[in-house]
Amino acid sequence: MSNFLEVKDLSVSFPTEDGLVKAVDNLSFSLEKGKTLGIVGESGSGKSVTSLAILGLHKGSTAEVTGEILINGQDINSMPENEVRLLRGNLMSMIFQDALAALHPYYTVGNQIAEAYLVHNKVSKKVAKERAIEMLDRVGIPEPKKRVDDFPHQFSGGMRQRAMIAMALSCNPSLLIADEPTTALDVTVQAQIIDLLRDLQKEFNTSIILITHDLGVVAETADDILLMYAGKEIEYGTVRDVLQKPQHPYGWGLLTSIPRLTGDPNKNLLAIAGTPPSLISVPSGCAFHPRCSYVTQVGSACSSAIPELLPIHSGAHHLVRCHLESSVREDIFRTQVEPSL
């Protein structure tokens, strides 16, 4: 099956007073119809910038976007703005992290959903409003006929996120990008929203890109996972591979830093030392090397050469960007990482 979404060598940089900031650097990934890709990384790792690029939302800004973003074979990046606009909200749409800020405070929820439907469908306002009610019902808002005329601030946090989802799905998009859709919500509501997304995905065969820093959410929903650090992908593979046998020291750090109910309560969590780098002064070589505990096993290469993204062994779909020899990596994983998982 051919890939519905292909991103090839995507780079996004922003000119600033301190020089060009490479927010996303040579990113490549693909996504099949009806599948979910989880993009995981810390703040500033380039997750959101990537998703905005897929929607073509950097057009008209100062950002420089290079590479290809193929959706059904059409390159979004080389397409003029007025053509991409017709695809936004229609072929691909997006839900945002903070639904309260992402919904217009002065228009009713129904008005905003109907507007998204109206812009891509030649229908009357009445039909569009009925569509809004139908979508609110579909995402589980009780009494949608009544709530359709409510303003965003009259909704609870979870309901607002549901309304965002209703808005994003009103035109049956083939691709849905969810940018940290559950971060601002209570844990119980988070689970409901994730369930809802999964149900809707099954129903409409939507491809989903789930942007998050929550590994639990990814483990539950995604098929593939892409780990990003300082604008680069550092590990890419199926969820099974990446979460069960992570190959990058950053991935090890992420997984061992999760507190576990079965763990020893007196044992300290293994946090990753240091802080994520500023994109203005990305460390030389492997951007992760100042925080990596295994630099001594490689030597100077870590700080001088950027490692390539390579399959962990020939033919594998599990890619990693690390200077460690694969045998050494296996060894470290088995002896130091696996026991604390």
Place this chain on the structure above:
Amino acid sequence: MFSYLIRRVVSGVVVLGIVSAIVFGIFFILPADPARLSCGKTCSEELIVKIRHTLELDQTLPVQYGRFIKGIFVGRTYLGGTEAELNCSAPCLGYSFQTDQPVTALLKDRLPATASIAFGASILWLLIGLSSGIVSALRRGTWVDKMSQGVALGAASLQIYFVGLVLQFIFVNKLAWLPTPGYSSPFQYPLDWAKQMALPWITLAFLLSAIYSRLTRAGMIEIMGEDYVRTARAKGLSNRTINLKHTLRGAITPIVTVFGLDLGGLLGGAVITEYVFNIPGLGKLSTDAVSNLDLPVIIGTVMFSAFFIIIANILVDLLYAVLDPKVRIQ
């Protein structure tokens, strides 16, 4: 909502009461003797005593103030029970020392000219200020933006008496395209009215559109960075809809507030504009009254402006409820 309105009106009335007491108090504490001011050139001690009695200046200050307030609500009678009995029906603000005309009649007489200036100029400055502000915000950093904001800064720094006189010199004296500014009834002579008002409108709008342009630009730029504008783009809306519906709607509230207060302030008298163009409005009335120490007229004009500002404040608050659904629900 209704009880909120009642509360606002009541507090407005209280503020008006306080304003009247302060103005009344200040003017009667002044070393100038109202009776002497009212007396004119051929004045004798005898006459002054008589006038003092007629104007009830021989009463204590609280009594005078009480009668003044009573006059506003139910009217008052000077020299009751004598041949010279004078009935001043409500709302009575007394009589001008200068012309002996009732202050309320003077105010009523002068209001149309001031209202003409205020409404005409406000339409003009809203049109120019909002559109140039929007264009500046959308073309931020380009020469269009720099030029329009440069002009706005220049215009905001110039004074009405400078711009007004320059315009009058060019368009009235040199080119003779416009008649000398003044006021004629818009109902009887609409064309003359517009021609005579043109310069005051342009002069006032010149200054105020600069302020509104900068206000609109700043508001639009702030809202353009909001998440909900990004959502609007992600929906695939056209730039026109995004800018004029989503962004402008988010930025309009502070502009409406300032507009309401500016208009309310102007209705109380566009003092400098009226003075520069010699237009018989409330502003001219109050400056003339001040230079002649015509106390009843001063009190009347001050209270009248306070009245408009209070009304404008209440209307702005009500408008908030229309503009912001969060206020409406509460």
